Amino acid sequence: MAKIRSLVCRECGSEYPAKAIHVCELCFGPLEVKYNYDEIKQTISRRSIEAGPKSMWRYMDLLPVEGPQVVGPHAGLTPMVRAKNLGAYLGLDELYIKNDTVNHPTLSFKDRVVAVALTRARELGFETVACASTGNLANSVAAHAAASSMQCYVFIPGDLEAAKVLGNLIYRPNVVEVEGNYDDVNRLCSEIAGEHGWAFVNINIRPYYAEGSKTLAYETVEQLGWRAPDQVVIPMASGSLLTKIWKGLNEMKHVGLIDSVATKINGAQAEGCSPISTAFKAGRDFFKPVKPKTIAKSLAIGNPADGYYALKTTAESGGAMDMVSDEEIVDGIKLLAQTEGIFAETAGGVTIGVLRKLVKQGVIKKHEVTVAYITGNGLKTQEAVLEAVGRPTRIHPSLVSFEKTFKVGKHGGDA
């Protein structure tokens, strides 16, 4: 597998073989996959990608798996929606929604990272997979484990949305509900990962897992006609997604698929859990852990593993960060649904809310090609909007009842 050179420590640069390890033995820094780009460059081209499968696996040359057999063969290559209505509303000429609300099979961007993680876990000989999750990750791990006949444990916090709980149970993994919040779940899973030889996708398999997010960058570039956008807005939980979109964009330049990357990377959090955005706005390069309290539960990580790198990435790209209130999150969900017909989960409301703020502040300008990443489906977080959408209007099954209730005259039509 010559395309993967090693795992490398992001702090001290020490290199390790590409096994199930995630922490540097020398300095405890996080490990990341390092590639032989010169070799990848020889084989990859726009043409080879376009001739590939209609999924994120068309970018397999830039993913840390041996292949060709993969878990999750249908993940990714979700629609890039030209958002004319929302763009007009916000005052943007060219706005796109990268729409992972229809990702296969569990309707969130986590299907990308899990497809890579389980493929690599299987290649490394694991038969049991596990994860600590705020919900979407657990759904995806459970579904992919079922489809690939792997044993599965998913660990979730005690206050998860009903649809996300059911979205685990239906696949019949071991669903472990931990009394506490995500940070408690994550601490426990780190302990368990040390004791049991399982593939914890976001712990000991994390270096591979996180690479799956790069496919959002690759698809963005290809779907925009092989160009990098001017501005992107990305929701942040651990902060990993934001760093990997930046990595992916730069890799495409590095291997010669595009000539330049001048993309500004903007990060979005909820006010009730905004350790990264708060640090950015205060001009700090470190964050202070918080106790989350927000309806955006999928982003409720108070001690984000990649927060430091997210801050670095946004600064390096010349981007910005901001946060929105729970009310603004709900408004964001409704605005996206009512202008573009896309029903996003709370994280999507965060992204749209922050996009709106950044436009208002003049950070994102009218003529800039802008992409907002919508990472999960609204049917998973129904509780958040139920009170805000009203109720149907109830009528008797008669024409009179309808016309009286809706005050529409006869023959009042269009064509």
Add this chain to the structure above:
Amino acid sequence: MAKIRSLVCRECGSEYPAKAIHVCELCFGPLEVKYNYDEIKQTISRRSIEAGPKSMWRYMDLLPVEGPQVVGPHAGLTPMVRAKNLGAYLGLDELYIKNDTVNHPTLSFKDRVVAVALTRARELGFETVACASTGNLANSVAAHAAASSMQCYVFIPGDLEAAKVLGNLIYRPNVVEVEGNYDDVNRLCSEIAGEHGWAFVNINIRPYYAEGSKTLAYETVEQLGWRAPDQVVIPMASGSLLTKIWKGLNEMKHVGLIDSVATKINGAQAEGCSPISTAFKAGRDFFKPVKPKTIAKSLAIGNPADGYYALKTTAESGGAMDMVSDEEIVDGIKLLAQTEGIFAETAGGVTIGVLRKLVKQGVIKKHEVTVAYITGNGLKTQEAVLEAVGRPTRIHPSLVSFEKTFKVGKHGGDA
């Protein structure tokens, strides 16, 4: 628009211009779109299709719209999942799931028919769209109307699943909840369609709307490597979907995209609403309307508009029909989720349950290439399975609590 020749009466053959009409003035038979296949044949090819958009619109030559501007540009081209685990379980060598649970944007096959209906409605000059729906159709009409800035009324029965109600309200159409079941809603909408000049997608726009279902046949053939399957299993509500998949397969032969069609068309219903399957099993070519009582609410049409034609189609193709109980529907949903990682709504449980029956009966044989159509997402009908999947196992956030509860020894791992 030379590819569309006319609307033609399915009973007496009278022809009409391609306007917003759906019933023959002479014999009251239903109208259907008639094409100039000789002309279509000149331009269509496997190559032209493969070079088309990554959506159902790659088959635009065979759809009743003028184009090129369409509503719902990202609908369709959903994954064809090779179901090895489920196939092995059932004893089938080559089973596929055509997976519309991730259709764009509202997670059901209705996004196909609505994309065609609203495109055509706009072309015919309508500004207001409406529908009578068991839920999925309303969700899709509401979303597409929002995205295309059309006025919208959706009419739903009073007992709809919570997610389907919210899946309307979020897009802010006029949501009209009618006291009664779908057949009551449908009768009322027929009256309203006669009084108001709106585009009722499944009433006066029905001839165009229904054609959208053909894209499931086109995609099936292309995704199987340009061959028609031996057996298909299709859920039936009005029966329209089944008839259109048959039409689509035969059109592909007619315009020279494939050489032969020997597909057996099998229909699936729920025992609590099985007017079509009951008629078929009794050897009748007509059905008796019923009062629906089933958890498969999206299929709960007691007086199915295309029931007669569905019976005819299945007989013509040499297929079969069957029905399953509510318990078998839940089992079917769980079986699909736990073998293939796909979470389907109740209609999917009907399809899997009937597939299982037909294999057991020897109707579908081991070596036959079989496609099961999974038409909607399980997050929309959570009520149906909640009781059947158990609850998470709750633990304290400690290693001891985990190991005691799950009885897993230390270092009991794989790799």
